[in-house]
Amino acid sequence: MGAIAAEIAVDPGRVESDLWALAALVEADLPGWTRTALGPVDREARELVLRWMADAGLETTVDGAGNIVGRLRGAGATGRSLMVGSHTDTVVGGGRFDGIVGVVGAIEAVRALREAGRELEHDLVVVDFFSEEPNEFGLSCLGSRAMVGELTAEHLGLLDDRGRTLADALAEIGIDASALLGAHVDFSGVDAFLELHIEQGPYLEQQGSQIGLVESITGVSRFRALFTGRADHAGTAPMGLRHDAGCAAAGTVLAVERIAGEGVQTRGTSGQVTFTPAAVNVVTARADFRGEFRGPEGEWLRQAQEQLTAAAQDEGRQRGVGVEVDWLPLQEPAPMSGPVLSALAGVVDGLGYSSSRLFSGAEHDAAVIARKVPSGMIFVPSHDGRSHCPEEWTDLVDVTAGVTTLTHALLALDQQ
Numbered sequence: 001m002g003a004i005a006a007e008i009a010v011d012p013g014r015v016e017s018d019l020w021a022l023a024a025l026v027e028a029d030l031p032g033w034t035r036t037a038l039g040p041v042d043r044e045a046r047e048l049v050l051r052w053m054a055d056a057g058l059e060t061t062v063d064g065a066g067n068i069v070g071r072l073r074g075a076g077a078t079g080r081s082l083m084v085g086s087h088t089d090t091v092v093g094g095g096r097f098d099g100i101v102g103v104v105g106a107i108e109a110v111r112a113l114r115e116a117g118r119e120l121e122h123d124l125v126v127v128d129f130f131s132e133e134p135n136e137f138g139l140s141c142l143g144s145r146a147m148v149g150e151l152t153a154e155h156l157g158l159l160d161d162r163g164r165t166l167a168d169a170l171a172e173i174g175i176d177a178s179a180l181l182g183a184h185v186d187f188s189g190v191d192a193f194l195e196l197h198i199e200q201g202p203y204l205e206q207q208g209s210q211i212g213l214v215e216s217i218t219g220v221s222r223f224r225a226l227f228t229g230r231a232d233h234a235g236t237a238p239m240g241l242r243h244d245a246g247c248a249a250a251g252t253v254l255a256v257e258r259i260a261g262e263g264v265q266t267r268g269t270s271g272q273v274t275f276t277p278a279a280v281n282v283v284t285a286r287a288d289f290r291g292e293f294r295g296p297e298g299e300w301l302r303q304a305q306e307q308l309t310a311a312a313q314d315e316g317r318q319r320g321v322g323v324e325v326d327w328l329p330l331q332e333p334a335p336m337s338g339p340v341l342s343a344l345a346g347v348v349d350g351l352g353y354s355s356s357r358l359f360s361g362a363e364h365d366a367a368v369i370a371r372k373v374p375s376g377m378i379f380v381p382s383h384d385g386r387s388h389c390p391e392e393w394t395d396l397v398d399v400t401a402g403v404t405t406l407t408h409a410l411l412a413l414d415q416q
C-alpha cells in the first residue's frame with residue numbers, strides 16, 4: 001500500500017466485527033444469511049446501523065422511504081456534499097457481503113477520517129438504502145428510486161403473489177406510501193456519489209486485481225407472466241385436448257434462456273415459478289413466474305421484451321392457454337461518471353493497489369443515483385465469483401483495501 005494511506009488507518013478489526021454483527025441478524029428459518037427488507041429482522045439490523053452511524057458522529061435520520069441517512073457536516077460552509085452508501089438487505093438465501101460491505105465501509109471511512117483529524121470541505125452523507133433487492137413485487141432499489149423521485153402511485157399499486165399491494169406491505173412495516181412518494185431529494189448540492197460493493201462475479205479474481213473500477217452498470221427489465229389454462233385429469237385428458245398452463249410457462253422459461261443467450265453480455269433468468277394446483281396427477285390450470293433480462297444496451301432490453309412477450313403468447317396459443325405478461329418499468333443501463341472514475345483510478349494507483357475496469361452485471365443503487373449525480377463504484381473481489389448464495393465470500397484484506405480506497409476517494413473528490 002502506498003505512502004498516502006499511512007496517515008489514515010481503516011481498522012480491519014472494526015470492519016470485520018461490523019460485518020459479523022450484521023451477519024448474526026438473519027431470518028433463522030431461511031437458508032444462507034437472509035435479511036429481506038420487508039422481513040422480521042431487518043428492523044433490528046437497521047437499528048444497529050443507525051447506532052453505528054450516530055457513534056461515528058453522523059447526524060442520523062430515516063427518510064420517508066426508509067433510507068437511513070447520516071450526515072457529517074463539512075468544514076466549508078459551501079452546502080455542497082458527497083454521498084456514499086449501499087444497502088444491508090439481502091436476497092433470500094443470500095450471503096454476508098452483498099451491499100453490507102458498502103454500508104459498513106462507508107461508516108468505517110467516516111471513523112477513519114475523523115480519527116485522522118481529516119475534515120472534508122463537503123458534508124459527507126452516508127446512506128443505507130432501503131430495499132435494494134427485488135421485493136415480492138419485483139421492484140428493486142426501492143429506497144434509492146424514492147430518493148431520486150422515480151416512484152409513482154402506480155408502483156405502490158403493484159401486487160405480490162398474495163394480492164397485497166406494495167403500499168399495504170410498506171404500511172405493515174411503518175412506511176407511509178405518501179411519505180415514500182415525498183422522499184425525493186434535491187441532488188443539486190451533491191457533487192458525487194460513491195458505492196463500495198463486492199463484484200459478485202469472477203472477473204477481479206481471474207485478473208488478480210484487488211480493486212474493480214466500474215465503467216457502467218447493467219440495465220434490467222423484469223416481468224411477471226401469468227398463464228391460465230384448465231385443470232384436467234392427468235390420466236384421462238388426451239394430450240391434444242389439454243390446456244396445460246404449466247407447459248406454456250415452461251416453454252416461456254426456456255424462451256428467456258434462449259433470448260438472453262443470443263445477446264452480448266446479456267443475461268436472462270426466471271424465478272418464483274408457481275403451478276396451481278400443485279398436484280402431479282392434475283393438468284396445471286394456472287402458472288405464473290417472474291423473470292428478468294439484463295444487458296449493457298437499453299435497445300436490446302426493449303427488443304428482448306417484445307421477443308419474450310411474443311414467445312409467451314405463442315406458447316399460450318399452441319395450448320389454448322390465456323397469457324398475461326406485465327413488465328415493470330425498464331431500468332436503463334447506467335454509465336459511471338468519467339471524472340469520478342478517473343479520480344478513483346488515481347487513488348488506487350496512489351495506494352498501490354492492482355485494479356481492473358469492468359462492467360457490472362449486477363444492479364446497484366449507484367445506477368439509480370447516477371441519474372442525478374456523478375457516480376462511481378469500487379468493487380472488491382468475490383471468491384469464485386459467487387454471490388446471492390451462502391458461499392458468497394470476500395477476504396477481509398480485500399474488504400479493507402476497498403474501504404481504504406473509498407476513504408481516500410472521498411478525500412480526493414472533496415478537493416476537486
Ligand code: HGY
Pocket residue numbers: 132133134140361362363364
Ligand atoms: O439483482 C441484483 O443484481 C442486485 O443484487 N439487486
Ligand code: MN
Pocket residue numbers: 091098133388
Ligand atoms: Mn444483491
Ligand code: MN
Pocket residue numbers: 087098099132197363364
Ligand atoms: Mn447489492
